[in-house]
Amino acid sequence: MIKYLLSAGDLTREQAIEILDIAEGMADVNDRDIKKLPTLRGKTVVNLFFEDSTRTRISFELAAKRLSADVINFSAKGSSVSKGESLKDTAQTLEAMGADAVVIRHPASGAANVLAHSNWINGAIVNAGDGTHEHPTQALLDAFTMRKRIHGSASKGKALEGLKVAIVGDVLHSRVARSNLLLLNTLGAEVHFVAPPTLLPANPSNWEAKLHYSLDETLQHEKPDVVMMLRVQAERMNASFFPSEREYARIWGFNADRLKTLKPGAFLMHPGPMNRGLEIDAVSADSPQSTVLEQVANGVSVRMAVLYSLLSGERAADV
Amino acid sequence: MSSRTVLSSDDIDRAVTRIAHEILEANTALQKSGTSNLVILGIPTRGVLLAERIAKVIARNEPGTDVSQLLGRLDITMYRDDLASNPTRAVTETLIPSQGIEDKVVVLVDDVLFSGRTIRAALDALNDFGRPRAVKLAVLVDRGHRELPIRADFVGKNLPTSREERIRVHLTESDSENSVVIES
Numbered sequence: 001m002i003k004y005l006l007s008a009g010d011l012t013r014e015q016a017i018e019i020l021d022i023a024e025g026m027a028d029v030n031d032r033d034i035k036k037l038p039t040l041r042g043k044t045v046v047n048l049f050f051e052d053s054t055r056t057r058i059s060f061e062l063a064a065k066r067l068s069a070d071v072i073n074f075s076a077k078g079s080s081v082s083k084g085e086s087l088k089d090t091a092q093t094l095e096a097m098g099a100d101a102v103v104i105r106h107p108a109s110g111a112a113n114v115l116a117h118s119n120w121i122n123g124a125i126v127n128a129g130d131g132t133h134e135h136p137t138q139a140l141l142d143a144f145t146m147r148k149r150i151h152g153s154a155s156k157g158k159a160l161e162g163l164k165v166a167i168v169g170d171v172l173h174s175r176v177a178r179s180n181l182l183l184l185n186t187l188g189a190e191v192h193f194v195a196p197p198t199l200l201p202a203n204p205s206n207w208e209a210k211l212h213y214s215l216d217e218t219l220q221h222e223k224p225d226v227v228m229m230l231r232v233q234a235e236r237m238n239a240s241f242f243p244s245e246r247e248y249a250r251i252w253g254f255n256a257d258r259l260k261t262l263k264p265g266a267f268l269m270h271p272g273p274m275n276r277g278l279e280i281d282a283v284s285a286d287s288p289q290s291t292v293l294e295q296v297a298n299g300v301s302v303r304m305a306v307l308y309s310l311l312s313g314e315r316a317a318d319v
Numbered sequence: 320m321s322s323r324t325v326l327s328s329d330d331i332d333r334a335v336t337r338i339a340h341e342i343l344e345a346n347t348a349l350q351k352s353g354t355s356n357l358v359i360l361g362i363p364t365r366g367v368l369l370a371e372r373i374a375k376v377i378a379r380n381e382p383g384t385d386v387s388q389l390l391g392r393l394d395i396t397m398y399r400d401d402l403a404s405n406p407t408r409a410v411t412e413t414l415i416p417s418q419g420i421e422d423k424v425v426v427l428v429d430d431v432l433f434s435g436r437t438i439r440a441a442l443d444a445l446n447d448f449g450r451p452r453a454v455k456l457a458v459l460v461d462r463g464h465r466e467l468p469i470r471a472d473f474v475g476k477n478l479p480t481s482r483e484e485r486i487r488v489h490l491t492e493s494d495s496e497n498s499v500v501i502e503s
Contacts, residue, residue: 018409021409021410022409022410024410024412025394025396025397025410025411025412025413026410028412028413029397032447032448033448034447034448036447037397037398037447038397038398038443039397039398039402067397308397308407308410309407312402312403312405312407312408
């Protein structure tokens with residue numbers, strides 16, 4: 001099995017489905033009274049977070065703890081990084097302390113890749129978001145959530161053939177959009193990006209997705225099975241990408257009126273954290289079509305599956 | 320490589336039937352009638368099939384048995400002690416009857432008893448679901464070479480083997496025939 005999860009594009013169809021299937025088993029564990037497995041006893045997982053995060057860090061922490069691994073949380077604030085320590089020195093310090101897996105989030109695109117190919121760390125590496133590049137476990141949990149909504153308890157072994165997914169909003173800054181595009185293509189779904197031209201990459205021609213510039217027209221003509229709203233990443237916006245928040249919310253935000261135009265069985269996703277009133281309004285965020293909380297719950301199961309896949313059998317892979 | 324069949328289809332049927340009767344007989348010592356205190360859990364993959372067969376025989380002989388409360392399956396992948404040294408194994412579903420295992424007599428069912436490590440993992444897994452009154456073990460074949468202090472309560476056949484030999488259990492539900500074969 002794999003040792004690094006850096007990009008959703010690294011996974012073959014079989015590997016992706018295997019991880020989702022293992023996550024099904026993990027989801028059963030999360031429903032038990034005793035939500036704990038001894039599987040990764042004695043392993044150490046380091047959450048190396050150079051960027052703020054709530055759900056991803058807690059989700060990884062919970063996932064590692066449910067598998068009995070020891071967890072160390074490292075956030076750049078209040079650590080030696082604020083004294084000017086480099087990524088290399090931080091990584092080697094963790095290696096010297098015996099980390100078996102490093103979960104890294106970093107504001108620079110490619111940080112996880114650097115870590116994986118530098119030989120600073122021998123353990124497994126999971127990319128938990130690098131700049132505007134990728135966030136593979138988010139894509140896996142989104143795929144898991146879609147599969148679960150559509151197939152219910154008969155999800156095992158299934159891909160997402162023919163599913164029409166509209167990803168709406170700040171595609172330019174979104175690592176979630178990139179990872180989802182790669183994984184959804186691998187699993188056979190059809191991806192539509194819907195955004196104002198300013199929030200689409202300059203040259204999207206090599207992306208296997210259809211581009212649309214109007215949310216209402218897309219909802220009307222394409223009738224997507226899944227609508228995934230992206231967070232407007234104000235912290236990464238150093239120029240005016242749209243005139244005003246009110247205008248964005250009116251034209252690109254998901255609201256009660258647009259909720260009514262969804263076809264029966266279609267559902268609404270958001271990776272969180274939500275800017276309520278901007279890209280999604282409260283009515284649709286709290287509607288039965290919204291999978292926001294399911295995504296959070298599934299995140300733990302999927303991350304358990306990822307840690308299990310990376311950390312079990314690692315010695316055999318070395319030999 | 321040579322192979323010889325040690326249990327035929329009829330032998331397997333007889334062994335399963337005998338094990339089912341032995342389980343019932345042992346149970347009457349604990350409870351006067353009925354099987355409401357029994358839970359039979361198969362260990363994937365072939366233990367699950369054998370458990371189904373055993374439950375069927377029990378249900379036939381003990382009218383009023385609710386098979387959905389009697390039969391389950393227990394995946395032990397995540398409890399193995401060799402996870403770090405073997406390739407990643409897929410996890411399968413665990414199904415515990417809705418009545419739970421608290422204070423029940425749990426019979427674990429597996430096809431071959433060898434080192435005993437699978438059963439150790441199963442005992443650990445059971446621990447996470449509750450505290451059974453007793454845990455018993457039924458296997459189709461006991462081939463010896465135990466590495467842990469574990470023994471079976473119900474055995475289809477004792478087969479002295481050498482470590483180099485392989486035992487293959489074929490069951491019609493998953494393979495094309497019913498047989499137990501030794502390969503060496």
